[in-house]
Amino acid sequence: MMTFIRPRLRKPLLGGIAFLGIAAAWAIGSPAWGLAIVIAVVAVGQTVAWYTWAGADTDESALLASRADERQKQVGLRARALAGTVALAAAYTGLVITLAVKMADAWPFAALLAVAGFAYLLGLSSYGSGEPGPEGEVTAGHQTRSPASS
Amino acid sequence: MVVLDEGRGGLRTSDADREQAIDVLKAAFVRDRLARAEFEARVGQALASRTYAELAAATDGIPGRLTADQPPGMPARVRKQRTQREMSQGELAQALGVSRQTVISIESGRYLPSLPLAFAIARFFGLTVDNMFDPDEEKAGAR
Numbered sequence: 001m002m003t004f005i006r007p008r009l010r011k012p013l014l015g016g017i018a019f020l021g022i023a024a025a026w027a028i029g030s031p032a033w034g035l036a037i038v039i040a041v042v043a044v045g046q047t048v049a050w051y052t053w054a055g056a057d058t059d060e061s062a063l064l065a066s067r068a069d070e071r072q073k074q075v076g077l078r079a080r081a082l083a084g085t086v087a088l089a090a091a092y093t094g095l096v097i098t099l100a101v102k103m104a105d106a107w108p109f110a111a112l113l114a115v116a117g118f119a120y121l122l123g124l125s126s127y128g129s130g131e132p133g134p135e136g137e138v139t140a141g142h143q144t145r146s147p148a149s150s
Numbered sequence: 151m152v153v154l155d156e157g158r159g160g161l162r163t164s165d166a167d168r169e170q171a172i173d174v175l176k177a178a179f180v181r182d183r184l185a186r187a188e189f190e191a192r193v194g195q196a197l198a199s200r201t202y203a204e205l206a207a208a209t210d211g212i213p214g215r216l217t218a219d220q221p222p223g224m225p226a227r228v229r230k231q232r233t234q235r236e237m238s239q240g241e242l243a244q245a246l247g248v249s250r251q252t253v254i255s256i257e258s259g260r261y262l263p264s265l266p267l268a269f270a271i272a273r274f275f276g277l278t279v280d281n282m283f284d285p286d287e288e289k290a291g292a293r
Contacts, residue, residue, distance in 0.1 A: 057250065062249055070263075070267060071248070071263075072252065
């Protein structure tokens with residue numbers, strides 16, 4: 001579906017849609033629904049700002065515009081790995097604190113950790129080398145796919 | 151390090167020697183071992199040097215191992231091939247299908263290209279990967 005959208009617009013649009021989702025949720029769940037309009041306006045502004053930024057000649061812009069080369073993809077991958085690690089640490093900290101303070105509120109943090117752990121195992125099985133062939137036998141083995149190339 | 155060989159301090163340097171010394175300075179600069187002002191001053195000193203002794207003075211106090219963790223001469227070779235063809239970094243990047251920042255990173259030794267990109271660079275310059283990326287400095291100097 002995304003191939004119909006210009007590469008430069010894809011990620012800014014996704015970011016905008018994500019923001020609009022928050023605005024919609026706010027409008028449904030909060031009595032102060034007027035704030036949802038503000039969030040929606042921010043979402044549109046963010047999409048325009050990201051689209052503009054994506055046209056610049058920097059590594060970040062290349063990533064944002066989905067035109068990153070191999071080094072830039074590697075940079076993006078490392079940044080995502082760092083973000084994932086920090087998010088995991090934050091979820092663990094939240095879990096420990098809520099367990100100590102109010103155990104009933106701990107489940108979202110536990111769920112985050114469980115999902116992250118599952119995703120990590122999925123990554124290992126997807127990007128790993130797979131089953132080794134019999135010893136001494138020349139085998140093509142499994143084709144590995146780098147997440148950087150996806 | 152060729153440039154620090156004191157046995158030939160009075161001998162005159164070549165462009166390749168000066169480029170190599172500047173690579174050492176760049177490596178030191180990107181690792182925050184040199185402030186910008188000192189880096190610029192030392193680059194100027196290296197460019198103006200006529201003998202190995204003068205060149206050694208420009209890189210004085212910088213550990214030789216700074217370039218040991220990157221293929222010696224490889225960044226200089228890419229830059230040399232590009233400048234010989236009077237190409238800008240942007241033009242080379244366009245020809246290789248990568249970003250200008252990636253060419254800059256390769257030329258400064260901060261990024262090692264993947265095998266496909268190394269082949270593409272070598273082919274573009276009409277060389278083999280061995281010629282282009284062999285970490286043997288003597289071969290580089292002979293070219």
